[in-house]
Amino acid sequence: MAEKKNQEYNHRLIEKKWQLLWEKKKIFQAKNKGKKFYSLMEFPYPSGDGLHTGHVRGYTAMDIISRKRRMEGFNVLYPIGWDAFGLPTENYAIKTGISPFKVTKTNTDIFRKQFKELGMSFDWSREVNTTDPNYYKWTQWMFLQFLKHDLAYKAKIAINWCPKDKIGLANEEVVDGRCERCGTLVEKRDKEQWLLRITRYADRLDKDLDTIDFQEKIKLQQKNWIGKSVGVEIEFPISNFQFSNKEDTKIKVFTTRPDTIFGATYLVLAPEHKLIQKLKSQIINWDEVLKYINIVKNKSELERTSEGKEKTGVELKGIKGRNPATNQEIPIWIADYVLLSYGTGAIMAVPADDKRDEEFAQKFNLPIVKNYKPAGFEDFGKQVVKFKLRDWIFSRQRYWGEPIPVVHCQRCGIVPLSEKDLPLKLPKIGRYEPTDTGESPLASISNWVNTRCPKCGGRARRETDTMPNWAGSSWYYLAYAMQGISSTLREPISKYQKTLKYWMPVDWYNGGMEHTTLHLLYSRFWNKFLYDIGVVTTSEPYKKRTSHGLILARGGEKMSKSKGNVINPDDIVKTYGADTLRMYEMFMGPFEEAISWNDDNIFGVLRFLERFWRLKEKISKKSKSDQKFEALFHRTIKKVNDDIESMAFNTAISAMMILLKEMERREFVLKKEYEVFLKILSPFAPHITEELWRKLGHKKLIIEEKWPKPDLKKMIDLEVKIVVQINGRVRAECLIETGAKETEVLELARTLPDVNKWLIGKEIKKIIYVPNKLLNLVMV
RNA sequence: GCUCGGAUGGCGGAACAGGUAUACGCGCACGACUUAAAAUCGUGUCCCGUAAGGGAUGUGGGUUCGAUCCCCACUCCGAGCACCA
Numbered sequence: 001m002a003e004k005k006n007q008e009y010n011h012r013l014i015e016k017k018w019q020l021l022w023e024k025k026k027i028f029q030a031k032n033k034g035k036k037f038y039s040l041m042e043f044p045y046p047s048g049d050g051l052h053t054g055h056v057r058g059y060t061a062m063d064i065i066s067r068k069r070r071m072e073g074f075n076v077l078y079p080i081g082w083d084a085f086g087l088p089t090e091n092y093a094i095k096t097g098i099s100p101f102k103v104t105k106t107n108t109d110i111f112r113k114q115f116k117e118l119g120m121s122f123d124w125s126r127e128v129n130t131t132d133p134n135y136y137k138w139t140q141w142m143f144l145q146f147l148k149h150d151l152a153y154k155a156k157i158a159i160n161w162c163p164k165d166k167i168g169l170a171n172e173e174v175v176d177g178r179c180e181r182c183g184t185l186v187e188k189r190d191k192e193q194w195l196l197r198i199t200r201y202a203d204r205l206d207k208d209l210d211t212i213d214f215q216e217k218i219k220l221q222q223k224n225w226i227g228k229s230v231g232v233e234i235e236f237p238i239s240n241f242q243f244s245n246k247e248d249t250k251i252k253v254f255t256t257r258p259d260t261i262f263g264a265t266y267l268v269l270a271p272e273h274k275l276i277q278k279l280k281s282q283i284i285n286w287d288e289v290l291k292y293i294n295i296v297k298n299k300s301e302l303e304r305t306s307e308g309k310e311k312t313g314v315e316l317k318g319i320k321g322r323n324p325a326t327n328q329e330i331p332i333w334i335a336d337y338v339l340l341s342y343g344t345g346a347i348m349a350v351p352a353d354d355k356r357d358e359e360f361a362q363k364f365n366l367p368i369v370k371n372y373k374p375a376g377f378e379d380f381g382k383q384v385v386k387f388k389l390r391d392w393i394f395s396r397q398r399y400w401g402e403p404i405p406v407v408h409c410q411r412c413g414i415v416p417l418s419e420k421d422l423p424l425k426l427p428k429i430g431r432y433e434p435t436d437t438g439e440s441p442l443a444s445i446s447n448w449v450n451t452r453c454p455k456c457g458g459r460a461r462r463e464t465d466t467m468p469n470w471a472g473s474s475w476y477y478l479a480y481a482m483q484g485i486s487s488t489l490r491e492p493i494s495k496y497q498k499t500l501k502y503w504m505p506v507d508w509y510n511g512g513m514e515h516t517t518l519h520l521l522y523s524r525f526w527n528k529f530l531y532d533i534g535v536v537t538t539s540e541p542y543k544k545r546t547s548h549g550l551i552l553a554r555g556g557e558k559m560s561k562s563k564g565n566v567i568n569p570d571d572i573v574k575t576y577g578a579d580t581l582r583m584y585e586m587f588m589g590p591f592e593e594a595i596s597w598n599d600d601n602i603f604g605v606l607r608f609l610e611r612f613w614r615l616k617e618k619i620s621k622k623s624k625s626d627q628k629f630e631a632l633f634h635r636t637i638k639k640v641n642d643d644i645e646s647m648a649f650n651t652a653i654s655a656m657m658i659l660l661k662e663m664e665r666r667e668f669v670l671k672k673e674y675e676v677f678l679k680i681l682s683p684f685a686p687h688i689t690e691e692l693w694r695k696l697g698h699k700k701l702i703i704e705e706k707w708p709k710p711d712l713k714k715m716i717d718l719e720v721k722i723v724v725q726i727n728g729r730v731r732a733e734c735l736i737e738t739g740a741k742e743t744e745v746l747e748l749a750r751t752l753p754d755v756n757k758w759l760i761g762k763e764i765k766k767i768i769y770v771p772n773k774l775l776n777l778v779m780v
Numbered sequence: 781g782c783u784c785g786g787a788u789g790g791c792g793g794a795a796c797a798g799g800u801a802u803a804c805g806c807g808c809a810c811g812a813c814u815u816a817a818a819a820u821c822g823u824g825u826c827c828c829g830u831a832a833g834g835g836a837u838g839u840g841g842g843u844u845c846g847a848u849c850c851c852c853a854c855u856c857c858g859a860g861c862a863c864c865a
Binding site: 012026121176217218221225227229231253255256257268308311334335337338339341342343346348350354355356357386387388513516517586587589590593594595596598600601602603605606607608610611632651653654655656657658661701721723725727728729730733765766767768770773774775776777778 | 781783784785786791792793794795799800803804806807811820844845846858859860861862863864865
């Protein structure tokens with residue numbers, strides 16, 4: 001009885017065993033030579049909840065690809081690490097008083113264990129952690145390079161402020177006017193902030209998308225976000241006014257439709273436009289103007305955009321502009337539908353052509369010309385390119401992030417730390433709350449804050465802002481390559497150049513769509529900068545980018561703790577095994593699309609694995625299969641191969657299910673064929689296939705075997721089924737040798753009663769023949 | 781509002797250089813094995829019709845010998861952007 005039980009498929013008896021053996025043999029450790037393949041899935045934020053089913057989907061997909069590449073002879077790097085700085089850990093620390101260092105340690109331990117239990121073929125020797133001082137030393141080093149090249153600067157700007165998290169947010173972190181993390185309404189606050197000049201790279205970030213293999217929807221989203229538009233800057237003279245400064249005699253507007261200039265009947269400035277203050281003395285209704293400016297200033301972003309888009313504005317009375325095309329005097333208005341941050345902060349309004357201008361003109365009774373004559377594109381100004389992309393707000397007023405390595409010296413101003421003084425370590429503290437003044441808790445640690453200026457030796461204060469959690473993830477793909485040298489990141493940068501050149505770019509990068517305008521754009525920018533200063537040799541970090549769909553709870557809702565509908569992958573692994581979970585998540589539907597979890601369907605793949613396990617009993621010593629089976633067999637090898645490449649994992653598995661059924665139906669299974677089947681299944685279900693491979697008596701592991709190639713000649717059937725249609729409707733089918741000519745098929749078709757009865761007394765007008773597929777007889 | 785996806789059995793989904801719609805899986809029904817149940821295996825499973833045949837891929841048109849696939853109009857769902865001149 002016990003003996004019999006051992007022979008049944010039991011994941012508990014095999015999965016751990018192989019995981020330990022892989023680890024012991026260091027089978028997944030990448031070398032730094034050979035034909036390389038760098039596959040990457042976005043590294044996780046190690047939250048206290050552990051891995052969720054969505055993680056499993058993405059990591060399994062890249063694990064399948066990585067395992068296949070290894071069998072194809074590539075030197076594969078499939079690394080893993082932890083993006084561990086960030087708010088949830090800090091908030092947890094505030095709530096419990098437990099140090100974020102400790103929380104991070106606990107959480108990464110859990111994640112690591114879970115990944116191992118899933119059989120992920122990570123190179124654990126290259127594990128990185130963004131909160132490790134050896135790691136963030138480099139994040140800080142890169143910040144200093146930005147600073148050195150004038151790409152990091154501090155400025156007082158109106159930022160998005162989350163009053164609950166007490167933190168400034170980048171534009172990319174504001175969703176529908178609310179904080180991306182906690183959903184609180186975002187306020188505007190004037191604050192000194194660090195910014196990175198990502199806008200200097202806007203054009204390259206846009207253009208270079210054409211050189212890389214990203215999914216179209218990803219490229220589109222990035223293009224929309226960068227928002228490149230080509231237009232013309234046109235100067236409208238201000239009439240009836242004497243200026244001391246010549247520059248101030250004109251209002252510069254940006255338009256993508258300079259051809260509509262003859263229809264421009266008024267000008268609009270953004271309320272924050274600098275010129276307004278300069279024109280103050282000439283504006284008759286200044287009180288009214290000032291009142292409007294203040295109202296706009298105090299409106300939140302959400303209010304400004306959500307008030308039904310009802311247009312508001314005030315005319316600047318006392319001054320007029322002149323349309324250079326018509327030479328007519330036109331009024332000048334200010335209105336908040338014109339944004340200071342885009343173009344020149346001023347527009348020429350063409351109410352006949354632009355919907356917003358039309359609404360505004362109607363509300364305030366401004367003239368609308370129809371039937372104006374079109375102008376040439378550059379007749380009244382010169383062509384310029386504008387972007388929607390804004391500079392990246394790079395500082396956060398929080399504890400749990402990389403300290404920004406500069407000091408503020410009373411005499412020298414902002415002074416960067418010397419590179420040899422990195423890392424600037426985050427001091428351990430007892431309280432993690434942000435201060436009410438909106439400063440980081442670091443500000444209250446006087447023995448850390450008060451320091452000496454590296455330049456003059458005088459008194460100085462450390463910068464207390466920290467970096468956003470997008471910093472560490474902007475270059476982690478480089479860290480994996482660097483990490484390989486000696487398992488540390490301690491060497492000077494020159495030591496890493498060879499290995500960086502060898503590994504970069506990442507060959508295949510998978511991740512979530514939610515990171516398209518954040519992480520993906522930031523890291524491309526970061527890499528381009530490092531390319532420009534000679535640290536890396538490719539200007540794009542990722543050759544190919546794909547994305548996985550979300551996994552939703554049953555019924556299509558998002559999984560969430562509050563709804564109690566969260567599926568814990570640990571439970572599935574425990575009950576059914578890692579191989580079953582991996583295969584289920586790959587089989588459940590199209591990889592790129594969102595899909596609902598359904599426990600019932602797990603049994604489908606579990607049964608498949610159990611049946612596969614039993615198949616070994618049918619192995620025979622015979623040496624040849626029939627041609628028909630071989631055709632199916634080789635077609636399956638090809639399909640599994642091609643489907644993995646296009647991430648159509650669901651149909652790859654379905655093809656293997658069909659093959660299994662066919663092999664069960666037959667009286668015997670050839671050992672050769674069985675082994676090939678094991679190999680093509682192995683990336684999906686690595687444990688059971690290693691076990692069965694070993695049971696066949698092999699000493700080597702299946703992961704060390706070669707990926708099978710289909711025999712294209714054997715894929716072709718000797719006979720094919722041809723569908724016979726009459727007037728496009730299927731009436732019969734017949735078997736005929738592959739590659740038969742039209743006349744042969746027609747001759748055979750005529751003999752079929754189901755065809756013949758439609759032909760009686762009628763004339764065939766036209767014959768359409770698709771070789772090996774279909775014959776369509778068109779009748780009168 | 782704009783941009784991009786999507787809509788196929790009871791359910792998840794296949795089929796895309798226009799060529800047998802519903803592969804594969806789940807569920808369900810019946811049968812075999814069991815004293816019995818579970819498990820397993822086998823058969824069936826879009827709708828109407830005894831059949832011949834007809835109707836079905838969100839809706840309505842069009843192109844074509846032939847349309848899930850291409851074109852036009854619309855409805856609904858999802859994602860992204862959102863006064864970007």
